Amino acid sequence: MQGTKDLPVVPGYRILGILGRGGMGCVYLAEHEELHKKYALKHAAGEVEREQLRREAAAMRDLTDRRIPYLVDLRESREATWLVMEYVEGVSLAEELKKSVPLEEEAAIGLLREMAEIVAYLHRQRNVLIHRDLKPENFVRAKDGSLHLLDFGTALSEIALLRKKELCGTPGYAAPEQMHGGIAGTEADVYALGAVFSYMLTGVEPALPPFHPAGAEDCPEAVSADTGRLLTQLIAAAPERRPQDAVRLLERLPVETHRKKPVREMLAQIEERLYQIFMWGLVTAACWLLRQRTAGQAVPQAEFVCGGMCLFGLFWYLLRGCVPGRERFVKNRVWNVIYTEKDGYGL
Amino acid sequence: MAAFYAVLHECGRRSMNQDSIAMQRIETGIGEVTLALLCDGMGGMDRGEVASGYVAERLSIWFYDVLPGVLQTGIYAAKLRKSLQRTLFRIHEDLRQYGERKGIRCGTTMTMLLVIGRRWYCYHLGDSVAFLLGKKCRRITTGHALGSGVTRCIGIGRYHQPEEKRGRVSGKADFLLTSDGMQHHLKETDLYHALQRERIGDREQAGKALRALAKTAARRGEQDNLSAVFFRCG
Numbered sequence: 348m349q350g351t352k353d354l355p356v357v358p359g360y361r362i363l364g365i366l367g368r369g370g371m372g373c374v375y376l377a378e379h380e381e382l383h384k385k386y387a388l389k390h391a392a393g394e395v396e397r398e399q400l401r402r403e404a405a406a407m408r409d410l411t412d413r414r415i416p417y418l419v420d421l422r423e424s425r426e427a428t429w430l431v432m433e434y435v436e437g438v439s440l441a442e443e444l445k446k447s448v449p450l451e452e453e454a455a456i457g458l459l460r461e462m463a464e465i466v467a468y469l470h471r472q473r474n475v476l477i478h479r480d481l482k483p484e485n486f487v488r489a490k491d492g493s494l495h496l497l498d499f500g501t502a503l504s505e506i507a508l509l510r511k512k513e514l515c516g517t518p519g520y521a522a523p524e525q526m527h528g529g530i531a532g533t534e535a536d537v538y539a540l541g542a543v544f545s546y547m548l549t550g551v552e553p554a555l556p557p558f559h560p561a562g563a564e565d566c567p568e569a570v571s572a573d574t575g576r577l578l579t580q581l582i583a584a585a586p587e588r589r590p591q592d593a594v595r596l597l598e599r600l601p602v603e604t605h606r607k608k609p610v611r612e613m614l615a616q617i618e619e620r621l622y623q624i625f626m627w628g629l630v631t632a633a634c635w636l637l638r639q640r641t642a643g644q645a646v647p648q649a650e651f652v653c654g655g656m657c658l659f660g661l662f663w664y665l666l667r668g669c670v671p672g673r674e675r676f677v678k679n680r681v682w683n684v685i686y687t688e689k690d691g692y693g694l
Numbered sequence: 695m696a697a698f699y700a701v702l703h704e705c706g707r708r709s710m711n712q713d714s715i716a717m718q719r720i721e722t723g724i725g726e727v728t729l730a731l732l733c734d735g736m737g738g739m740d741r742g743e744v745a746s747g748y749v750a751e752r753l754s755i756w757f758y759d760v761l762p763g764v765l766q767t768g769i770y771a772a773k774l775r776k777s778l779q780r781t782l783f784r785i786h787e788d789l790r791q792y793g794e795r796k797g798i799r800c801g802t803t804m805t806m807l808l809v810i811g812r813r814w815y816c817y818h819l820g821d822s823v824a825f826l827l828g829k830k831c832r833r834i835t836t837g838h839a840l841g842s843g844v845t846r847c848i849g850i851g852r853y854h855q856p857e858e859k860r861g862r863v864s865g866k867a868d869f870l871l872t873s874d875g876m877q878h879h880l881k882e883t884d885l886y887h888a889l890q891r892e893r894i895g896d897r898e899q900a901g902k903a904l905r906a907l908a909k910t911a912a913r914r915g916e917q918d919n920l921s922a923v924f925f926r927c928g
Contacts, residue, residue: 355898368698368897392901395703518758556758677762679721682728685754686703687714689747694792 357388357422357429366434372396376434386419389430395686397428399500404430406476406502414465414495435495441483449550452570458494459544460600462486465496466540466593470533475592478502479531481539482520482554483546517683519553519560523584528690533592540596541581541589548578555677573601622663629656697928699730700900704908704920706875712742713873713921714750714802718757724765725811729757730925732871733802734822736847740798745789745849749802752788756781769810771860778817779855782848789849801850805835805871809927812863817856819846823877826861827868831886834859839874866891869925875918879911889924900924 354362360377363385367374372391379386391400404421411417416433423429440458444450450458462481469476478485479501487495501515516525522538525531542553545560548570553560560582563575577599583589590596632653639649697719705711712735719728733749735742756778764777782804793800803820816824821839826832836857838846846854870889888903908920 373898392898392905393701393703556762558758676723676766677720677758678723680758681719681721681726682699682717683719683754684701684717685714685747685750686701686716687747687750688711688743689714689751693751694744694748694788 437489440486455547519558534586702904714746745802873921879914
């Protein structure tokens, strides 16, 4: 939780701290003064942000699935709008994945199934609901182990699609038609799930430049051909080539996967260990040599060997790609906000 | 203290807001890099919001796609300028051709602030203004305007290179970018007084101060869109 200085006052609630800040406002952790129960409070002050919060409340109003936070209250004052909803305590999927990607094929498919089940619930609604901003940051693993989906700020029902005029979604996770200002249907959510799936399988974060999910060709050798084909379908540029919605996606998920022997993975691990042993050996040899020289003994052969090893180590270091690539250079996106009234993407 | 920003993006008395704002920040191998951009779509022209929105969009893509490659080999002002000018020229040509196709004049001003670690670079075209708010209020940009008209912009006429200013953030300093709508009826002292460091502790306070300034400008008779970005480096 972030700093708690100068917290706002909301009648009936005691603000305990800040859960997070987004482009559209702040989310606070609050306790109901009578019930002594914790809730998440979303706050918006600007007109655009307040409208978005009202839309979020409208989207969440009829949702009753346990994996989606329930709506408690929507409060309006002259200065701000407050959305009170269930507080889901847990770890965001982004944090979980940051430590563990690339995942094993079975684990990635299992996680994709969990996410698709929640999204399928939205797609099965009478007024089909499209989340439009599915990404690991918006999934939270609760303390009981269940996965929850948050942030319905950009969600829309299909009826509202034709009059929607704004850029939304996260580059890399948002479908091409969504980024280009076209109509983003349920296929856009399927694309976003595909982007998360790609991240889980390859470890390449789609939200970093060049903002494309890595394809099947970037998957480790251990990933089966069927899973590679599924990934290709999910992140296809043309919406008609993707499964129509999350319900169809669930139908296509394999029950069992056939794993090949992870040769490349094993070789990489062996190489990593060898490099570590080599570097330790080099440091030990250099120390020994220094001790000999300070004792007044000349050891020309050992110096020659040590120098050769240093050159070899440097060559190896460069070969291993330790010169930082652009993907490694950019570590994290902190803010990504554009305020505009222009429709869609491009001219 | 953590970095934060506050944005004012209000229509004012007009039916549409033709200004666009982008705030982007990434963590890189050489520290945090921030882009603050304010584009004032030219209201006298057609589709000002398209021009300003397009510039905000393209420069955000430049920020993520091109800038990391430029910074990877070191921070060189000449390389930065060259890379940005190449992108701005393409944007200018795209907007000019779009205008020709549609039979309209589609232009925008641009004030862009790039903060890389403790260094800042400001690139500017048009009549928006950038301020460095430290112990006193320092105006970074010079206005490219003659009377009520803008002499340099993107999308209309010939291509102009952006005016470049740079410096180092020494000690505590905040930045403020404002559109011309915030300039007509507000003095620099009004802005500085409202956004003094002692008064602004977080994003909420900065947002409140900007909204109060917008209300004052509207009360004094401002008709234009009201946009501003306040940014504290941290």
